[in-house]
Amino acid sequence: QTALVLAMLFMSLTTAVSVPSDQIFQYIEEHQDEYVQRLKDWVAIESDSTDPEKRHLVINMMLLAEERIRKLGGTVEMVDLDMQELPNGNKISLPPVILANIVKDPKKPTVCFYGHMDVQPAKIEDGWSTEPYILTEKNGNLYGRGASDDKGQVLAVLNAIEALQKHELPVNVKILLEGMEEVGSIGLNTLVKQRNSTFFSDVDYIVVTDSAWLSNKPGITYGTRGICYFFIECAKRDLHSGSFGGILHEAMNDLIFLLDTLVDSSGHILIPGIYEAVAPLTEKEKKLYEGIEYDLDQIMAKYGLEEFRNKTKEELLMQRSRYPSLSIHGIEGAFSAPGAKTVIPAKVTGKFSIRLVPNMEPSVVEKQVTDYLNKKFTELNSPNSIKVASDTGSKPWLSDINEPQYLAARKAIKRVFGKEADMIRAGGTIPIATHFQEVTRKSIMLLGIGGPDDASHGQDEKISRYNFIEGTKLYAAFLQELATV
Amino acid sequence: QTALVLAMLFMSLTTAVSVPSDQIFQYIEEHQDEYVQRLKDWVAIESDSTDPEKRHLVINMMLLAEERIRKLGGTVEMVDLDMQELPNGNKISLPPVILANIVKDPKKPTVCFYGHMDVQPAKIEDGWSTEPYILTEKNGNLYGRGASDDKGQVLAVLNAIEALQKHELPVNVKILLEGMEEVGSIGLNTLVKQRNSTFFSDVDYIVVTDSAWLSNKPGITYGTRGICYFFIECAKRDLHSGSFGGILHEAMNDLIFLLDTLVDSSGHILIPGIYEAVAPLTEKEKKLYEGIEYDLDQIMAKYGLEEFRNKTKEELLMQRSRYPSLSIHGIEGAFSAPGAKTVIPAKVTGKFSIRLVPNMEPSVVEKQVTDYLNKKFTELNSPNSIKVASDTGSKPWLSDINEPQYLAARKAIKRVFGKEADMIRAGGTIPIATHFQEVTRKSIMLLGIGGPDDASHGQDEKISRYNFIEGTKLYAAFLQELATV
Structure with missing residues (x-):
């Protein structure tokens, strides 16, 4: 009987692999203008969570995301959170959190994507070259607030799912979207704890979309300080x-x-x-830094720095992350x-x-x-x-890069971009990653498609059309590979 | 002929001395309620120079002071200054500066009193126990914004002149009053330079009223850092x-x-x-610190301090001032x-x-x-x-305590209070003192009647009735003594 189960499992796996990825990539390429239009519609909503007067726009944005997920056949729960107390004592509604579920096949693994629909403030007077809430394409870049952080990344995931659905979605997908990330994910920690034994119980992997590469080479983030x-x-x-x-x-x-x-x-x-x-540095870990693409001179020029304390790329990356x-x-x-x-x-x-x-x-x-x-x-x-x-400290977070979803992501990057992924440890702290790990004990990975110069919180935020479209392919390929690992 | 002049001069001096000071002191005591009422009228005007919207009140205050000086028979010039440019680029009028002259007898020395009619902001919500612009007497203290800094001190000078005039004003008096002291005496330096060879040409002594004693013992300030x-x-x-x-x-x-x-x-x-x-410490200077009344424990208790760096009063006063x-x-x-x-x-x-x-x-x-x-x-x-x-630095200022007006002030303090004056060097910087000295090269003295705990810029500013009335006697006695030194 074990043999039979294994055989069935093998069939299910081979079925997944047998989906013609070239056709899917082609489908994505053919639909790229539609994807850009969707991003334009999303960017147009000024979902600035830092400004209480724009709270209704954040809520509108959550409703727009809900609609998109429903079009993929997902079931969506809009979870109401408690009220937010402002410094002046007033209370206002928090935007709902989206907990969504696309297909349910107990034989397949389940991956949950995390992203956020709110953005940092932006005004043209701050020094933008284009209207921040009108997505504008220039020299291969799509400029607009939220284009990279995080609307573009979330949309790439949803577009990838849609493309896969033309054939078959190879794994179960859950989606968690919030609208208060830019102001500290108010209410989210409590919700994750509350839903740990329900929504998260059958989740095998959590993928945080909200991250960027170190260079133009695609990267996977497996740790934060x-x-x-x-x-x-x-x-x-x-x-x-x-x-x-x-x-x-x-x-x-x-x-x-x-x-x-x-x-x-x-x-x-x-x-x-x-x-x-x-933790002591192992030879194995040391090797990881050698392959990472990171041009010290270019970074110094970009930020107008005279010099770094560390002379080599490896030393600098280690100082910055480990x-x-x-x-x-x-x-x-x-x-x-x-x-x-x-x-x-x-x-x-x-x-x-x-x-x-x-x-x-x-x-x-x-x-x-x-x-x-x-x-x-x-x-x-x-x-x-x-x-x-x-303050209550935040623990560092570190994953094992040999967990199945990391292997799947690395294979996907190799397929889409033809190169090995940079395995990145971020210097900053991403509290949601630490929190997901501590509460759910699941495998966590940061698989973002932001470029190194997207200016997430700055003026002229953008995502390149290349990153947006190839990133969509990456998410599609990742879901395919995840079914086989 | 020289002998004749000397004889006349002697007569004029002896005349001055012969004014019965007891009668003048008695006159001042009998009129004290009238003086307090005048202070009440002055305090009632919210002449806050820091607030451009109250500029007309500062100007009203200057007009009220003008009226008081005219009642003493003084000639008053209201000098218009240039406009003040606000940070937003708007320009508003500066209050006029009063240059006044009371009697003119070339045989007598001329003393010029400096004071200011503007005040720091004050609102009852800041924590005042009484309405800041309604002079209120409690436990021998007259509470109100400007009561000590500097309306009360200027009024004491004018009241002293009035009391002396019932007999004879023994010296020539000039008065310089400004309305922008609390915001850096805008325009005053230029005016002093412009009038150096006219208004100041026959001035022998400049007395700055705007100062306080170190303790309840009267003091004269002869230097600032x-x-x-x-x-x-x-x-x-x-x-x-x-x-x-x-x-x-x-x-x-x-x-x-x-x-x-x-x-x-x-x-x-x-x-x-x-x-x-x-400057090295001389034995003579060292002696001056010994006599000064300054209770370290009391000051520490008042300001909630644990300890001073300096263990003795003398060391502390020297560290603070020299x-x-x-x-x-x-x-x-x-x-x-x-x-x-x-x-x-x-x-x-x-x-x-x-x-x-x-x-x-x-x-x-x-x-x-x-x-x-x-x-x-x-x-x-x-x-x-x-x-x-x-910043352009301010030089320290130091006078010789044996200059005639210092001798006169010391004698006056002895007469009114029965004790030796504390000879004080202030730790702070009083730019107007430095400026008067640098431009006019006259003898400068800070003879104030503020108490050590008047809270000039704080809540519950006050002058004690004792300081206000005895201070009026002090100014009267000083003018008398000045005629004889």
Whole structure:
């Protein structure tokens, strides 16, 4: 009987593989103008989640996405979340979250795509070359807010499903779309927990669309750094530097002293123990960085940088993704406006963060930092007081690149682009990835089709027509390969 | 003939002395309620110079002061200044400056009083216990915006003149009142220069009313510190700490490093050469600090301070007034709002100032600071760039306490209060004092009657009835003594 099951399984797999991918790619190419038109319709809706006055537009956008999914034969649940409380105390509706389901065959694996329908603010006065909410094609690029982050990527997934459906959708697909990503995915964590034993119970793989490649070479992101954000508050009364300058131990001096003890001039973090937990570099991992396409000179030119601390591509990529870093962000409570003011600030709060990598634990890092700063402060022998606090840290996230969906994505990239995928670890923190992993314990992957210069949150956001269309092929090929791994 | 002139001069002097001061003091006491009513009328006018929409009220206030001076028989010139350009480009009228002249006897010395009629903003919602523009008496204090700074002090001068006039005004008096002091005396410097050879030509002494005592013991201020305000700009591009944290030499780290090289933990300025120009302490000067009433414990309790850097009153007063100090005020361009943001600021400007004392020259200090910071920055070996800039510095101001008007003021304090005056050097910078000295080369003195806890710019500003009335006697006695020195 086992033999029979295996045989059936084999048949089902071969059936999937036997779908003529050339025909699907051709179908996608032939329909590209239709896809661009759909993107134009989506970009036209100013679904800016940062502005409460545009909340109805975010909701409209969710309804438009719902319609598109229904056209694919999906069942869609529009989940209402709690109200959002604004800083002024008013409450407004959160956009619904879409939980959708396309076909249901228990024999096939199920992949759940995550994406978001909201965008960052954009106004032509900010310096856009084109109207941000009118998708405009120039030199092979499709300019518009949300074109890359994340409407274009979500639409590529839906278009890929549609193309596959002309023959057969080889796996089960679920879709989770939210409308509050740009303001911290309000309400989503709770929803994921609530639906963990229902919506997520039969999910095998979660694919986050919302990501970009490091270069023009397609990449798959298999890890992100975590973060601990710290606040050092030094306190005293607000005083005038004329009357009190020189006779007091000033809070600002204490803070500057403490902030200056955090890293040395090479960027090495001086807090004892910080590097102890960092997972050692294996030869296998080291090899991964060699193949990645990343041109230091080009990046420096693009961002107007004089130099990087790291001399080689490999060192830089490792520093950026697999080693911790510490950045000082600013000081609250001191004089920060233009001009000259002679206040001696009373209570100043220095802010810095440490990006965490496997196997650093936020709670351990918090203790190391707090102990270190308190010790340094004691050495200072100041009559002032300090308070070290930290945000709830985010753990780093790291997947195994040999999980089935990674193998499927790598094969798909090879098929569509004819090259090996860059295996990327992002320097930033993608809380939703960490959260999906912690709650669902499923295999998580970031398979995005954004280019390295899409300016997601900036002016002139775009996705290239190439990335949009080849990316659609990539998602189609990925779903095919996923059925065979 | 010389003998005759001398004899006449002697007669005129003895006449002045012969005015029965007890009668004048009694007259002042008997009229105190009238004086308080006048102050009430003045406080009622919201002459807030910081708010362009209240400019007409500042002008009304100048007209009210004009009327009061005319009642003393003074000739008053209302000098129109140029328009003020607001940050939005609009232009509004500046209030006129009052240049007044009371009696003219070339045989007598001429003293010019300086004061201002404008006030800081005040609203009951800011935490006032009483309506700020309704003068309210409670427990011997007269609460109201401007009661001490500076309406009460100017009115005390005018009331003293009126009381003396019942007998004879012993010296020539000129009065300069402005309406833009709280926003930097816009237009006044130019006017002082323009009138240096006319209005100021026959002025022997300039008395600035706008000052306060260090304790309940009356004091005369004979010096202020100057100031140099510095800006260190460290520049790079704005970047995200996720993508770039660790691989760049961050501008903020450079700035923190530089700011941490300015003073040691005891407040000693580490910039080479800074202390070289400081005038050495003489035994005579040292003695002056011993007599000053200044209760460290009381001040600490009042401001909620744990301790001062200096253990004795003398050390503290000297550090505050005759030694330089350096305070770090803040950082522009970094993240300064509440909350957590993971930006790597691109261009940050650190701001600090050095209070200058005789014989420090702003231009020398500017060079010392710039050289030092550039040298330190070179040691840091950073690929970023810095730019050190400074505001036009203000020189310190110091008078000789043996100038005739100081002797007169000291005698007057002895007569009215029965004690020796505290001879004060202020820690702050009073640009108008420096400016009067530099342009007119006259003897300048700060003879104020504000108490140590009048909260000039704060909530519940007040002048005590005691300071207001005894202060009126002080100005009367001072004018009498001035005729005899």
